[in-house]
Structures are given as C-alpha cells and as structure tokens.
Amino acid sequence: MIRVQSLTKHYKIFRRPTGLIHSLRSLVYREYEKIEAVKEISFTIGEGEFVGLIGPNGAGKTTTLKILSGILFPSSGTVDIDGFVPYEKKRKFLQRIAFINAQKSNLWWDLPARDSFLIHQAIYEIDNHDFKKRIQQLSAMLDVASFLTIPVRNLSLGERMKLEILLSLLHCPRIIFLDEPTIGLDFVSRRQIRKFLINYQATSRATIILTSHYFEDITDLCKRLIILVEGRPVVDEPLIRIQEEYKDYRIVRIRSDDSAQYKLQFHEQIVDENLEFTEFLLPAPRAMSFFHGHTNLELEIKPVSLEAIVKKHYEKHNIQNHHNRYDFDRS
Amino acid sequence: MRSIISKITTIVTISIGASLIYRSAFFMRFVAVSLSLIAQFFFWKTAFSGQTDISGYTLESFFGYLILANLSYELSQPHNVMVSDHIQDGSLNHFLLLPYRFLDLVFWKLFGDRLAFLLASFLPFVVCGILFWTKTSSGFNISPLGIILFLVYTLGGLILHFLMDFNIGLLSFWFQKSDFLFVMKEIAVRILAGLWFPFTLLPPAVQSAFEWLPFQFLGFIPAHACLVPSLIGWKTPIILVLWIALLYGLYLWIWNSGIKRYEAFGG
Numbered sequence: 001m002i003r004v005q006s007l008t009k010h011y012k013i014f015r016r017p018t019g020l021i022h023s024l025r026s027l028v029y030r031e032y033e034k035i036e037a038v039k040e041i042s043f044t045i046g047e048g049e050f051v052g053l054i055g056p057n058g059a060g061k062t063t064t065l066k067i068l069s070g071i072l073f074p075s076s077g078t079v080d081i082d083g084f085v086p087y088e089k090k091r092k093f094l095q096r097i098a099f100i101n102a103q104k105s106n107l108w109w110d111l112p113a114r115d116s117f118l119i120h121q122a123i124y125e126i127d128n129h130d131f132k133k134r135i136q137q138l139s140a141m142l143d144v145a146s147f148l149t150i151p152v153r154n155l156s157l158g159e160r161m162k163l164e165i166l167l168s169l170l171h172c173p174r175i176i177f178l179d180e181p182t183i184g185l186d187f188v189s190r191r192q193i194r195k196f197l198i199n200y201q202a203t204s205r206a207t208i209i210l211t212s213h214y215f216e217d218i219t220d221l222c223k224r225l226i227i228l229v230e231g232r233p234v235v236d237e238p239l240i241r242i243q244e245e246y247k248d249y250r251i252v253r254i255r256s257d258d259s260a261q262y263k264l265q266f267h268e269q270i271v272d273e274n275l276e277f278t279e280f281l282l283p284a285p286r287a288m289s290f291f292h293g294h295t296n297l298e299l300e301i302k303p304v305s306l307e308a309i310v311k312k313h314y315e316k317h318n319i320q321n322h323h324n325r326y327d328f329d330r331s
Numbered sequence: 332m333r334s335i336i337s338k339i340t341t342i343v344t345i346s347i348g349a350s351l352i353y354r355s356a357f358f359m360r361f362v363a364v365s366l367s368l369i370a371q372f373f374f375w376k377t378a379f380s381g382q383t384d385i386s387g388y389t390l391e392s393f394f395g396y397l398i399l400a401n402l403s404y405e406l407s408q409p410h411n412v413m414v415s416d417h418i419q420d421g422s423l424n425h426f427l428l429l430p431y432r433f434l435d436l437v438f439w440k441l442f443g444d445r446l447a448f449l450l451a452s453f454l455p456f457v458v459c460g461i462l463f464w465t466k467t468s469s470g471f472n473i474s475p476l477g478i479i480l481f482l483v484y485t486l487g488g489l490i491l492h493f494l495m496d497f498n499i500g501l502l503s504f505w506f507q508k509s510d511f512l513f514v515m516k517e518i519a520v521r522i523l524a525g526l527w528f529p530f531t532l533l534p535p536a537v538q539s540a541f542e543w544l545p546f547q548f549l550g551f552i553p554a555h556a557c558l559v560p561s562l563i564g565w566k567t568p569i570i571l572v573l574w575i576a577l578l579y580g581l582y583l584w585i586w587n588s589g590i591k592r593y594e595a596f597g598g
Binding site for chain 1: 334337338341342345348349352353421422424425427428429430431436590591593594
C-alpha cells in the first residue's frame with residue numbers, strides 16, 4: 001500500500017543571464033530561484049494496482065517517483081510504502097522495489113548483461129536456483145535469451161531496455177516504478193514491452209506506477225490515471241471512468257477559411273489547432289446538429305482519444321498557454 | 332558473513348573482467364609511468380655523478396625506491412571512481428536504490444580494477460626490476476617481509492586514496508564541480524607521496540612534519556617498507572589507521588548531510 005500525504009519538493013536553481021559581465025558577476029553573486037517541482041500531492045495506491053502518472057514535461061512525475069522510491073528527500077509531506085519511509089532506505093524496503101528508467105542504464109556497459117545480473121544476484125542475495133529460474137522465465141517472456149552473453153554496448157536500444165527490465169525484476173520486487181520505459185523505442189519494441197508488462201503484472205500482482213508520454217502505454221496498461229499539471233494532481237480516477245465521461249463526445253476536426261468564428265464560439269473546447277485545422281472536443285449530438293448544413297468547411301469526426309481528454313485537462317489548467325497553443329488566427 | 336564475501340568476490344571478479352577489456356589503457360599507463368621513470372633515472376644519474384651516495388642512497392637503491400614508490404602509487408590510484416559525475420548527471424540514482432552501500436560497491440569495483448592493473452602490469456614491472464638489479468648488481472635484497480609490507484601498505488594507501496577522492500567527489504552535493512580539488516590533491520600527492528625522491532633527502536624538520544600526513548602512504552611508506560622493513564616503526568601503522576578512520580568519519584558526515592541535498596537531475 002502506498003500512502004502519499006501533502007507531498008512537496010522544492011529545488012533551488014541558479015539563474016544567470018548570458019554574457020561576460022554576468023559570468024564575472026556570477027563569481028561573487030548568484031541569483032537563485034526556487035522551483036516547486038511537486039506541490040501538495042496526496043494519493044493512495046492499493047496493492048496490485050497499475051497506475052499511470054502522466055502530465056506534460058516538468059509536471060513533477062519523475063520527481064514524485066524519485067521521492068516514492070527514496071532517491072530524493074521530500075521538502076515536506078509524508079510517504080508511507082508498506083510501512084516504510086522511502087528516504088530512510090531500509091534494506092527490506094529497497095529489496096521490495098524496482099525503479100526502471102530508460103534514460104539511465106543499470107547494466108555494465110562493456111560486459112554482457114549476465115555479469116550485471118550476477119552482481120544483482122549477490123547484492124540482493126538471490127538464491128542460485130531462484131536466480132537461474134528467474135532469468136530463464138523473464139528472458140523467455142522478454143525474448144532476450146540470445147542477448148545475455150553479448151556486451152551491452154553492442155545491443156540495440158530496444159534490446160538493452162528489455163535487459164534493463166529483466167535486471168530490475170530479478171529480485172521479484174513488489175512495487176515497480178516505471179519512468180518512461182518505452183521512450184525512444186520503435187513501435188514493435190514498445191508493443192513487446194507493453195505485452196510483457198501486462199503479463200508480468202497479471203502473474204505477479206505487483207503494484208506498478210508508470211509514467212509515459214505514449215498514450216498506448218497508458219491505455220493498454222493502466223487501470224487508473226493520475227494527471228499532474230505543474231506539480232499538482234488535477235485528475236485521479238479509474239481510466240474507465242474517465243473514458244466513460246467522454247463516451248458521448250467526439251473530436252471534431254474542421255478545415256475552413258472561417259475557422260476563426262468557430263474558434264471564438266468553441267474556444268473552451270479546442271484541443272488542438274494549427275495553420276491547417278482546428279480540433280474541438282464536443283458532445284456528439286451538439287456537434288452533429290451545429291455543423292449540419294455548413295458548406296464552408298471540411299469536417300472530420302473522430303472518436304475521443306485519451307490524448308485529447310488529457311490535453312483538455314492540460315488546457316483547463318492553462319498549460320496549453322505555456323506550451324503549444326498557436327494563436328495565429330486570434331492575433 | 333558468507334553473503335558479504337559473496338558480494339565482494341562477485342563485484343571484484345566482474346570488475347577485473349571489465350577492466351581487462353581496456354588492456355590498451357593499462358599498457359599506455361604503464362608506458363607513461365616507465366617513460367617518467369626513465370627520465371628520472373637519467374636526471375638522478377647526473378646528480379649522482381662524481382659521488383657514490385646521497386644521504387645514504389646509492390644510485391641503484393635510489394632508483395629501486397623510485398620504481399617501488401611509483402608502482403605503489405599506480406596501484407593505489409582510485410581510477411574511474413567518478414563520484415562527482417554520478418552526482419552531477421544523476422546516475423547516483425541507481426546506486427541509491429540498491430540494498431548495498433554506494434561506498435562499498437565503488438570501492439570493491441575499484442579494488443578489482445587495481446587487481447587487474449596489477450595482473451596486467453606486474454609482469455613488466457618485475458621484468459624491469461630483475462633487469463635493473465641484475466645489470467647494476469646493487470647488492471640489496473627484497474625480503475618476503477618487505478614484499479608483504481609493500482602489499483599491506485599499498486592496500487592501506489589504496490583505501491586512503493580512495494576515501495580522499497570519494498570525499499572530494501561527494502562535495503559535488505554542494506559545488507557544481509569539485510574537479511579543482513582533485514587537481515590540488517594531485518599536486519600535493521606528487522610531492523608529499525615521495526614519488527620524485529624519498530623524504531629522507533629532506534631536512535629533518537620537514538621529514539617529521541611529513542610523517543604525520545596521509546600522503547606518505549601513497550608511495551614513500553610502501554617503497555621504504557619494502558626496501559628496509561626494519562626502518563618502519565610502530566607509529567606508522569597507527570598513523571595509517573587513524574587517517575583511514577578520520578577520512579571514513581568525514582565520509583559519513585559528508586554523505587549524510589549531502590544526500591539530503593541531492594537533486595537527482597537528468598531524467
């Protein structure tokens with residue numbers, strides 16, 4: 001069971017304008033800015049849940065995972081994971097968690113993965129028989145048996161990632177933190193990893209928290225979604241409920257010379273816009289009736305994707321203004 | 332106990348394997364040390380011309396000292412510890428999640444690396460030594476006790492040197508880079524470890540000051556203990572243990588304060 005209460009994390013970062021004068025000035029005086037990466041996050045995750053933690057870059061997803069795994073000390077708030085305080089890094093706690101991050105390798109670069117596995121076995125004190133059985137089982141599930149004796153540096157990114165996952169799961173962790181495990185992988189590798197995670201969770205009943213920017217990862221894997229925006233959770237609901245909430249909605253994409261008038265009318269419902277088209281998230285009957293008979297536009301109606309729903313939430317919390325809204329027509 | 336030994340042997344064995352992949356790096360390091368020793372040999376040959384000894388050293392015993400001091404220094408070099416980099420680029424995360432201390436893992440990895448260096452470079456050093464002593468008939472012997480003391484003090488030097496570098500690296504919790512401290516340490520070590528000449532050439536007041544410093548264990552003491560074991564007094568091992576204890580205490584303090592500041596940047 002994971003209990004997070006009023007969790008916050010602040011950083012101090014050094015800001016310096018460019019130029020020689022500022023460089024020299026920074027030798028004696030530095031201006032620091034306080035960044036609030038995580039602001040008052042509270043949630044509870046039950047045993048065996050598969051939860052997606054999503055949000056735009058800088059929303060605080062990875063920082064939250066780092067606090068939950070004990071890498072970072074929180075600035076305030078409490079975290080309780082199966083009775084352990086993560087940052088105390090008790091041996092028993094560390095033995096029951098795994099943190100998988102595609103951007104940081106835990107494998108020894110010049111050696112075959114098997115050597116890294118042996119170190120892992122020694123550190124986690126895994127019994128020899130269990131170790132062999134586990135490698136056999138996981139390598140079959142991940143289809144990596146033939147890569148175990150090849151130096152890691154000679155493997156592709158996808159192969160490395162699968163071995164990374166295998167390594168992290170050797171000690172049968174009960175809680176797994178997956179920080180963008182499929183980032184940078186091709187769609188085949190992504191699908192294989194997703195399939196593995198589904199099967200793994202079905203058999204192990206481990207508690208898994210996943211961060212990802214790929215919506216297929218979220219929809220295929222997670223039963224519950226926590227959306228973070230600027231360090232705060234704005235949605236925390238079962239995925240099915242979120243999807244149900246929008247079951248009568250459609251994405252309406254229009255291409256029109258008069259798009260400005262539609263944008264003005266439905267500006268709250270815009271989920272995407274560019275120089276070519278604008279997309280609105282609208283209730284299906286309203287969309288049908290409103291656009292019926294309009295001849296000055298090209299209309300496309302699509303089912304609502306999770307991506308659109310999440311974008312809508314970002315929009316609601318004003319994120320789009322900071323990131324990717326192109327207000328060409330309004331200016 | 333068995334699991335502790337199993338952890339150490341696994342890390343050391345795999346580290347030896349990893350280090351031997353870079354045979355060319357070992358070879359180049361050996362060439363660099365050898366060239367430096369050859370240059371020093373000619374320098375001291377000139378210094379010794381016209382006199383049979385300087386402060387009780389013949390040219391042969393002097394050069395024998397230099398070879399041993401430099402060998403000991405090379406064996407106690409904390410290569411690839413990179414604590415500062417791990418903190419700066421966030422790769423420390425991985426180590427923090429292991430149910431094993433970062434310090435222990437890095438140390439045993441280094442120990443394996445140094446053993447690999449010993450295996451890869453020991454033979455050339457031995458060949459050099461035999462050739463040197465045969466050609467110059469210096470008339471002194473290295474006793475088995477001398478060899479044991481050399482290895483023991485070199486191991487002590489390795490622990491000291493490792494703790495020095497580890498602690499300097501940990502300062503990256505506060506400073507963006509702590510490399511400048513490594514440069515300062517390197518300069519101090521070159522002079523104070525007796526890698527260019529033995530301390531016994533220095534005035535007695537300076538010698539007695541150096542006797543209390545940790546740097547002597549990175550070259551001077553192992554070489555001296557190997558050549559003249561009887562000259563190593565009871566004070567020396569106590570100073571070594573005290574320095575290790577002090578640096579270890581410093582490590583605990585820096586680590587416990589620094590880890591709370593760790594920001595785990597980079598993904």
